[in-house]
Amino acid sequence: MYCPKCHKAMDPELPNCKYCGFLNREYDYNKDRTIKVDYKSPGLNFLSLLIPIIGLILYFSNRLENPKKSKSIISYTIFGIIVYILIYLLFVFVIK
Secondary structure: OEOOOOOOEOOOOOOEOOOOOOEOOOOOOOOOOOOOOOOOOHHHHHHHHHOHHHHHHHHHHHOOOOHHHHHHHHHHHHHHHHHHHHHHHHHHHHOO
């Protein structure tokens, strides 16, 4: 393949000519892009429900990269904290 601008040999695997910078129209610009899937994780949700401190750590470590997963994790963490508070109040005030 030859560059239409400078007429030198052009590598088809490069996005532009290395001599003059002319854009390679045959280059597949989408081949280098990876699609990142952000999904809710039932295992991490259950873990954050049982151990809320782990849920907080998971939330703050994933909140920028995986916002949907982080939102789900923090919801289960808050629910876990509420459940632990209710169990504590049950044992302290009801069961003496």
